[in-house]
Amino acid sequence: MQIAENLKQVDENIAAAAARTGRDPADVTLVVVTKTRTPDEIRTAVEAGVSVFGENRIQEAAEKIPELADLPVSWHMVGHLQRNKVKKALELFEVIQSLDSLRLAAEVDKRASAPVPCLLEVNTSGEKSKFGVTPAEVGAIVNELGQYSNVELRGLMTVGPLTPDEDRIRRAFAELAGLFDEVKANAGPGFRELSMGMTDDYGIAIEEGATIIRVGRAVFGERPY
Numbered sequence: 628m629q630i631a632e633n634l635k636q637v638d639e640n641i642a643a644a645a646a647r648t649g650r651d652p653a654d655v656t657l658v659v660v661t662k663t664r665t666p667d668e669i670r671t672a673v674e675a676g677v678s679v680f681g682e683n684r685i686q687e688a689a690e691k692i693p694e695l696a697d698l699p700v701s702w703h704m705v706g707h708l709q710r711n712k713v714k715k716a717l718e719l720f721e722v723i724q725s726l727d728s729l730r731l732a733a734e735v736d737k738r739a740s741a742p743v744p745c746l747l748e749v750n751t752s753g754e755k756s757k758f759g760v761t762p763a764e765v766g767a768i769v770n771e772l773g774q775y776s777n778v779e780l781r782g783l784m785t786v787g788p789l790t791p792d793e794d795r796i797r798r799a800f801a802e803l804a805g806l807f808d809e810v811k812a813n814a815g816p817g818f819r820e821l822s823m824g825m826t827d828d829y830g831i832a833i834e835e836g837a838t839i840i841r842v843g844r845a846v847f848g849e850r851p852y
């Protein structure tokens with residue numbers, strides 16, 4: 628019940644944020660992030676209309692996703708992926724949103740048997756704890772990714788700065804959108820996604836052009852840790 632109500636609120640907020648900038652809310656995909664959530668909670672979210680989910684750890688995903696294999700949903704990897712877990716990741720996920728190095732891309736290319744939709748993760752906050760390539764590297768890396776036929780670059784992803792300062796958050800998202808426009812011409816026709824915005828900042832992200840938002844707590848409530 629609560630999950631369905633929360634989702635309704637998130638949908639309303641998406642519509643309001645889109646309206647503020649004249650965007651179509653249908654151009655924003657909600658990825659519901661399920662870390663720490665049980666298969667039952669995830670099933671409730673599916674009944675309430677969710678069809679795309681994200682997980683950030685391979686081990687947790689490997690415990691949950693096979694149990695939910697009967698559901699008509701897709702799964703996105705949104706957390707740091709180690710190269711030795713790429714094979715497992717390719718079994719579990721349809722999209723890797725957290726491609727954060729050329730070495731990881733080379734491993735995905737080698738292990739995959741067909742093109743894998745990926746987003747290049749960019750560290751727009753400068754926070755050392757965050758993964759992602761630097762903004763300065765994006766152009767060169769996008770060009771390099773062209774050599775990997777099994778890496779299908781669909782766009783860019785970022786985790787915004789952890790701060791209550793909305794201007795800083797907005798600048799990070801605007802920077803990602805700017806990088807997207809800069810490299811688009813070199814990236815191929817499927818390059819169209821900007822994944823940014825989580826529970827505390829998805830409204831700002833939509834205003835700055837997000838086509839994918841990744842939301843956990845606003846749907847399921849606070850996490851136990």
Ligand SMILES: *Cc1c(COP(=O)(O)O)cnc(C)c1O
Binds near residue numbers: 825842843
């Ligand atoms: C956990 C997580 C989210 C969702 O965070 P909430 O604050 O629960 O909305 C989004 N993106 C990534 C990469 C995450 O790890």
